[in-house]
Each structure stands twice: as structure tokens, then as C-alpha cells.
Amino acid sequence: MRKNFLVTGSVFILIGVILGALGAHALKEALTPEQLASFETGVRYQIYHGFALLIMSLIDQATATHKKTVYYLFTVGTIFFSLSIYLLSLQEILGITLKFLGPITPIGGLLLIIGWAVNVYNFLKLKR
Numbered sequence: 001m002r003k004n005f006l007v008t009g010s011v012f013i014l015i016g017v018i019l020g021a022l023g024a025h026a027l028k029e030a031l032t033p034e035q036l037a038s039f040e041t042g043v044r045y046q047i048y049h050g051f052a053l054l055i056m057s058l059i060d061q062a063t064a065t066h067k068k069t070v071y072y073l074f075t076v077g078t079i080f081f082s083l084s085i086y087l088l089s090l091q092e093i094l095g096i097t098l099k100f101l102g103p104i105t106p107i108g109g110l111l112l113i114i115g116w117a118v119n120v121y122n123f124l125k126l127k128r
Helices: 002-024 033-056 064-094 104-124
Strands: none
Touching (some): 002 064, 064 104
16 A cells, blocks of 8 residues: 555656646646636645655554545545646636536545545544
């Protein structure tokens, strides 16, 4: 499981840095300020949760069930949240309507919130 955390976290950060650079340079003139701000939000949350996955790989006090639950919540939550924001921000450039993705963003956000709540609950149960 540790390898999954390390690889997924690193891939999230790698792609986040690439997309952040893309947003700061290539997309700066192509997107409205609101679209660019949304795109940057997706990048930030992807990188935050990439680091969260890397940190979770180092926490030996967490049970296997706790880690597995958080891994899937953070991974699916980040993909739903950030990917839907990227696509919604880029839909004009792509020339397609992707408004149906609108409800996916809050579902991803909710999964991330649940992942953090699972962490809080399980860390409060630790003996020391």
C-alpha cells in the first residue's frame, strides 16, 4: 500500500506542477480571470492531496484499513474535484460543452472532506 501512496502522490504532484506551469504561461491569455482562478484551484488541491498521500505513506500508527480508506477517498476525490475543474475551465478552448461535469466537482470535494474526517477520527483513537 505504501508504494500506491508514494506513486499516486508523486504523480499528482508531477501533473500538478506541469498544469500549474501551463496555467501560468500558456493559458494565461486564453482563459478569463475566473476560469484561470478555477484552474489554479484545481492545481492547488491536486498538489495538496499529492503531498497528503506522501505524508500518509509515512504514518506507521495508521491501521491498514484507515490508510486504504483515506487512499481511495483522496485519490478519487482529487480526480473528481481537480479534473472536473480543469475540464470545465477549458471547455471553451476545447470547443465542447461539459456543464454536465458541474456536479462532479462537489462530489470530489465531499470525498476529500470525508478523507480528512476519517483521518481526524482515526488519529483521535490513537493511544499515544
